[in-house]
Structures are given as structure tokens and as C-alpha cells.
């Protein structure tokens with residue numbers, strides 16, 4: 001007898017019946033994570049359907065992660081799903097038929113260029129931090145809204161790598177880059193309510209009204225043009241140079257399209273990294289002082305071991321900071337469901353269910369990251385969890401504990417061939433900024449403020465509280 005079952009037999013989370021369905025869809029807007037937790041508990045970690053405003057997600061269980069990891073896009077397709085979910089071709093023009101800005105550049109060239117980018121990002125962080133944490137004359141500390149400040153700081157340091165200095169310091173330019181995600185992500189949701197023929201018209205209407213993406217593209221265009229004019233790409237020093245190296249001739253004639261690719265990359269690079277930086281600073285402010293001191297001491301020792309130079313090798317030795325970031329990714333999920341793929345051909349999943357083409361599958365980070373087989377005391381936030389697993393016996397085993405290592409039990413950066421190609425850049429950038437902040441300031445919650453600010457959830461995404469504040473007190477000794 002066949003064990004195979006039809007897709008329709010998959011259980012669904014939420015209230016029963018058509019009205020219950022509508023209620024569940026509405027709940028998913030503000031509480032997808034709660035729905036995923038509920039479905040996982042109710043169906044014992046077996047696949048189930050999660051309804052949402054942008055259609056149904058089939059949330060897969062731990063047994064199916066390996067199948068997604070190995071997939072080569074013939075059955076479970078990532079780029080098609082990204083197009084369906086974020087509609088880049090509607091909002092940015094056709095930048096995904098030849099997605100060289102996402103693949104070649106970020107995956108290989110940027111990662112190779114990281115060594116030379118560390119001193120640049122460090123210099124930018126050192127210049128930007130005092131501007132973002134303005135301490136008034138005669139005072140020793142400043143209280144700032146953390147998440148929006150980190151978004152801005154990250155955008156500036158990222159753009160030192162994207163377009164170079166001094167362009168990355170232009171406040172208006174940065175504001176526009178940051179606003180793009182705030183326009184485009186909710187818009188992709190709204191556009192999904194319209195049939196595809198109407199989407200360009202609806203987008204045109206909204207984009208003229210809001211305009212963040214158009215402003216951002218116009219902001220990047222002069223830098224692209226300058227790099228074309230000076231043929232800087234033979235000796236690349238920014239991501240724009242790398243982009244020009246791979247751009248086909250027709251793209252070189254189309255500066256706005258090239259600029260749109262940079263804006264698209266900025267979108268992937270900013271809020272994600274700012275979320276980690278914000279969580280890390282809140283955690284550091286909550287942590288026992290001696291733990292913060294051990295992280296600082298390790299940073300100082302690593303820099304000293306490189307002849308007092310804060311370079312990429314030194315950052316590679318910040319194991320405690322690396323562990324803290326990895327634990328943040330494990331403990332605070334960024335999204336309720338991720339690594340989604342469009343099913344292109346009939347596919348059978350672990351429990352024998354046959355999924356028809358057109359289905360959407362995804363993984364649920366939070367329950368996977370709470371698997372007691374891999375994470376004893378999973379409910380406890382242990383900043384040094386992964387550092388403790390580094391035994392020093394085998395380099396390969398130790399590397400597996402690092403923040404950027406992908407595994408089936410740690411899916412913050414996704415799985416398989418579409419796992420985040422920007423993660424090495426992101427990790428370095430975040431560490432440079434955090435190390436600089438830790439060496440310069442003591443961190444604390446302002447008097448009377450909650451030490452566990454409530455995160456903000458929208459659709460599948462979860463962000464740290466956008467209004468919670470942190471106090472930065474200048475430290476007396478700052479090692480150079």
C-alpha cells in the first residue's frame with residue numbers, strides 16, 4: 001500500500017472552519033511566531049500549514065531540513081520564491097534574470113575583499129560612533145534609542161564598503177537607503193494582494209507617493225557613474241567597483257539599473273545586521289559585569305596578538321563575541337519562517353505527503369533552535385554556549401561553532417546553496433562595530449526602563465523594540 005498522502009491532508013494551525021481561517025490569517029500579521037510555536041507543539045514537529053496574508057506556508061519539520069539543504073532549485077526553488085515573496089522585478093526592474101550582484105559578487109569577490117575592508121570599516125565606525133552617541137559637554141553619558149541608531153550606523157559602515165568615503169557620510173543618502181526596506185518590504189506584502197498584471201500600476205502609484213526607492217537609486221547613481229568614468233573596477237575598492245567588473249555591456253549603459261542593484265544589496269545588508277547589533281547591546285547591558293569584561297579582555301588580547309593592529313585576523317580571534325552573536329541568532333529569531341522555497345515539481349516530504357507544484361515550503365528557526373538534542377537548556381540564553389564547544393582539539397570542529405557556519409540545527413543564515421552569501425561581511429561588520437563600542441563605552445539601561453524591551457513583529461519578521469533606549473557611558477581607559 002502506498003504511504004503517500006495528499007497535500008490537502010496536511011494539518012493546519014489556527015482556528016477551524018472558514019471564519020477560523022480568516023482569523024488565523026489576521027493573527028499571522030502580528031503573531032506568526034506564536035502560530036508556529038502552536039503548530040509545532042500541536043503536530044509534534046511534523047509538517048503543517050501556516051496561513052498568512054501572502055498565502056500558505058508549509059512549515060517543515062527537522063527531518064526535512066536536509067532535503068532543503070541539498071536542493072539544487074530543480075524541485076525546491078529559492079530564486080523563484082524570492083521573486084514571488086519580495087517582487088524585486090516589479091519594484092526594482094529586472095535585476096534577477098541575471099542576479100550577478102547577489103551571486104558572484106557577494107558570494108566570492110566581496111568575501112575575498114574583506115581583509116582590506118576591515119581597516120576601512122573600523123575607521124568609519126570610529127568616525128561615526130561619536131556622532132551617533134552624542135555626549136554633551138560636561139556629561140559622561142548619552143541615552144539613545146538603540147535600534148534606529150544602529151540601523152543608521154550599520155548603513156554608514158556598510159556603505160563605506162558599497163560606495164566608499166566620503167559618499168557614505170552623506171546623511172540624506174543614508175536616510176534614503178534605510179527607508180527603502182521600510183517602503184519595499186511592506187509594499188511587497190500589499191502588492192501580493194493584487195493580480196500580477198496590476199502590480200506594476202499599483203507599485204507606480206505608491207512609489208510616486210512614497211518614493212524612497214527612487215530617491216535611493218538617484219542617490220547611488222552618481223557613484224556608479226564616477227566609477228564607470230574612472231574605470232576604478234580594475235583596482236576595486238568598493239562593492240560598486242566589483243559590480244562593474246561583472247556588469248554586461250547593456251548594464252553599463254543603464255546606470256539607474258546598476259544603482260538599483262546596489263540599493264537592493266543595501267536592503268539585504270542593513271536591517272538584518274542592525275537587528276543583531278541591537279540584540280547584542282541589550283544582552284551586553286543585561287549581562288554580569290565579569291562576562292562583559294571577559295569579552296573585552298579577549299578583544300584586547302586578540303588585537304595585541306596582531307601587533308596592536310585591529311585587523312581581520314584579530315577579529316577572527318573574538319571567539320566570545322562570536323559566540324554571543326551566534327547565541328543571539330539561536331535565541332532571538334529574526335523571522336517566524338525562513339528559507340522558503342517554491343515547489344516546482346511534485347515533491348515528497350519526510351512524512352510521505354506529496355506536495356503539488358506551486359506549494360511553498362519553509363523552515364521554522366525558533367523550534368529548530370530549541371531542539372534539546374542539540375541545545376541543552378535551550379530556554380536559557382547562554383552567551384558563551386558556542387565558545388564552550390570550541391575544544392581546541394580540531395580546527396574543523398571549532399569552525400563549526402562559529403557564527404557564520406551553516407548547519408541543519410542553525411538556520412539563521414538559511415540552508416544549502418542559497419544560504420546567506422553576505423554572512424561573512426555581516427559578521428565582520430557587526431564585530432568591528434561592537435568591539436569599538438565595547439572598548440569605548442559601558443552599557444546600561446536608563447533608570448526605570450525595562451531590561452527586556454518587547455520586540456516588534458510584523459508578518460514573518462521580528463525586530464527589536466524600535467523605541468527602547470540604552471545608556472552609553474564613556475569609559476575612562478580606551479585601549480588603542
Ligand code: HEM
Nearest residue numbers: 102268269272273339412413414415418419420421422426
Ligand atoms: C546578520 C545579518 C544577515 C542575516 C541574518 C541574513 C540572513 C539571510 C537569510 C536567512 C537568507 C536566506 C537564506 C535561505 O534562503 O536559505 C539570506 C539571503 C541572502 N542574503 Fe543575507 N543576511 C544577513 C546579511 C546580509 C548581507 C550583509 C548581505 C549583502 C552584503 C546579504 C545578502 C544576501 C543575499 C544576496 C541573499 C540571497 C542569496 C541567494 O538566494 O542565493 N545578507 N540572508
